[in-house]
Amino acid sequence: MRDLVKVYGREVRALDGVSLDVEEGAVHALLGPNGAGKTTLIRVITTQLKPSSGFARVFGYDVIKESSAVRELIGYVPQEMSLWSDLSGYENMLIYSKIYGVPRGVRSKKIEELLDFMGLSDASRRLVRTYSGGMIRRLEIAIALMRNPKLLILDEPTIGLDPGARSLVWDKISEFRRENGVTVFFATHYMDEADKYANYVTLLNQGKVVTHGTPSELKRLVEGNRVVIVFKGRVDGSKLSEIISGIHGVTISSFNDEYLDLVVSDIPTKLPAILEKIFSSGYSVSEVVIREATLDEVFIKLTGRRITEESGRVKEVVSVRKMIRRGG
Amino acid sequence: MRAAKLESLASMAEMELRRLRHDPFEILTRAVQPILWVAVFGSVMARIRAFPSVGDYVTFITPGVVLQSSTFISLAYGIALIFERESGILKKLLTSPIPRSYIVVGRALAGGVRASTQYVIVLASAAVVGARISSDPLNLVAGYLILVMACMGFTSLSILIASLLKTRERFMGIIGAITMPLFFASNALYPIEVMPDVIKYISLANPLTYTVSALRKLLVSNSYDVLQEILVLACFTIISLGVAVKNLKKIIE
Numbered sequence: 001m002r003d004l005v006k007v008y009g010r011e012v013r014a015l016d017g018v019s020l021d022v023e024e025g026a027v028h029a030l031l032g033p034n035g036a037g038k039t040t041l042i043r044v045i046t047t048q049l050k051p052s053s054g055f056a057r058v059f060g061y062d063v064i065k066e067s068s069a070v071r072e073l074i075g076y077v078p079q080e081m082s083l084w085s086d087l088s089g090y091e092n093m094l095i096y097s098k099i100y101g102v103p104r105g106v107r108s109k110k111i112e113e114l115l116d117f118m119g120l121s122d123a124s125r126r127l128v129r130t131y132s133g134g135m136i137r138r139l140e141i142a143i144a145l146m147r148n149p150k151l152l153i154l155d156e157p158t159i160g161l162d163p164g165a166r167s168l169v170w171d172k173i174s175e176f177r178r179e180n181g182v183t184v185f186f187a188t189h190y191m192d193e194a195d196k197y198a199n200y201v202t203l204l205n206q207g208k209v210v211t212h213g214t215p216s217e218l219k220r221l222v223e224g225n226r227v228v229i230v231f232k233g234r235v236d237g238s239k240l241s242e243i244i245s246g247i248h249g250v251t252i253s254s255f256n257d258e259y260l261d262l263v264v265s266d267i268p269t270k271l272p273a274i275l276e277k278i279f280s281s282g283y284s285v286s287e288v289v290i291r292e293a294t295l296d297e298v299f300i301k302l303t304g305r306r307i308t309e310e311s312g313r314v315k316e317v318v319s320v321r322k323m324i325r326r327g328g
Numbered sequence: 329m330r331a332a333k334l335e336s337l338a339s340m341a342e343m344e345l346r347r348l349r350h351d352p353f354e355i356l357t358r359a360v361q362p363i364l365w366v367a368v369f370g371s372v373m374a375r376i377r378a379f380p381s382v383g384d385y386v387t388f389i390t391p392g393v394v395l396q397s398s399t400f401i402s403l404a405y406g407i408a409l410i411f412e413r414e415s416g417i418l419k420k421l422l423t424s425p426i427p428r429s430y431i432v433v434g435r436a437l438a439g440g441v442r443a444s445t446q447y448v449i450v451l452a453s454a455a456v457v458g459a460r461i462s463s464d465p466l467n468l469v470a471g472y473l474i475l476v477m478a479c480m481g482f483t484s485l486s487i488l489i490a491s492l493l494k495t496r497e498r499f500m501g502i503i504g505a506i507t508m509p510l511f512f513a514s515n516a517l518y519p520i521e522v523m524p525d526v527i528k529y530i531s532l533a534n535p536l537t538y539t540v541s542a543l544r545k546l547l548v549s550n551s552y553d554v555l556q557e558i559l560v561l562a563c564f565t566i567i568s569l570g571v572a573v574k575n576l577k578k579i580i581e
Contacts, residue, residue: 079416087343101426127350
């Protein structure tokens, strides 16, 4: 079994020569604005579309030539709602479990377990039409997990959800991953989501990979997280900066006898060490200004565009709502 | 493994029946039109004795009305796939491990089962207004199975049209344009002998004609001479299923 998902797609406009690897066991985010080609890429990997050229492999299986082997390994949640809204949550799971061929003996146990895990047991007899957006997503993920996939592919898993529902959806995904070690590949245009939940991020724009790396690697491209320390009284800036630059992961971007401007890789762990050094040198601090870098800044720096554009967002929320009302 | 596969086919019909159970109102509304055909159109036409060769007219058109009602439902079934194309259901089905042919066969079966609910409703309401329908359970079951098979064929046609046209507006336009001619160019309301030659030939190429004919033999004249009809309908259903399977992928492109 290969550890990689290798994608090389080339679709007119939608995907323009995309190459990327997904490491087994990782959470990999595909981050980009609307129309970047995220959904097209996902539809290629999930064997819905053939790439015009190039190839993609999932655990060594080619998505074109061995598409049925690929489909055995993946769990997929499309961006649009994929439930029958005029059936109950339990019935949706039951029908999908039969379609997926989950063996009869373990079926009902599995359904109960997953409903319970997703916190949907109480609502399982209600029609999906009455569910909130977050409940719908959790049920869809439960359905995708029913077959114990090796690779879980999520297209905009939290689109249109409020922050509480978003974090609940992610808590459940993370919990399941800890217990079952599934690889997660997801597309999103919420940069905070990619930053918080992904081990690895690929930035996509206009069908091309802009860059990729861990969230902190990417944020280093925009000088990373900034910490400005303002002192009480005058200090010997050059002496202090020498002491502090000894701390691993901290670089000085400017200083004088009133303040220090630092680039810090990981603020929660490094800041205490920095302050300790300052205090032990006999200085006192009047103010600490923290400015954490965002992936949005990385994206703006590299492409000149924002990831989230308000107009697109509003349209999306409206269309998601319409979709849910219309039902499956 | 084999049982699991059959189960994944049957589960789509189960899904359809569960939907009906949650919303049985649809069965009632679907029953209004066929009841009017039998009770009003049938009774009035029976009075003027337009087709003396057919015997009791209400009895004669009952199988025709069963077909009118159930082919309409089958042919409209594709709209469900268009909705599922707009939602994510089809994407999920197409990325699941079941073969694509199962999606079409399963959904055709689902459409056939859904449409065949009309069998019971129309026969019961026809009996109430005086149609003389066979009460032999064997004939009734045989008629039902033939109807389900034919409706699977019509549902596959509908799935095919949905796969090719993709939008609700275009789909409804085409379906509206073909259902009435299909009904009128058949032996549902009048015997083939009275038709002008052109329509006679069209009706002989119309699968609806063979289904009506099989039901009429089984339910009205208590005859089992339906082999020819079954063969024609089996060919029709298998070919429609095959073409629909071949084209299903187009629906998500």
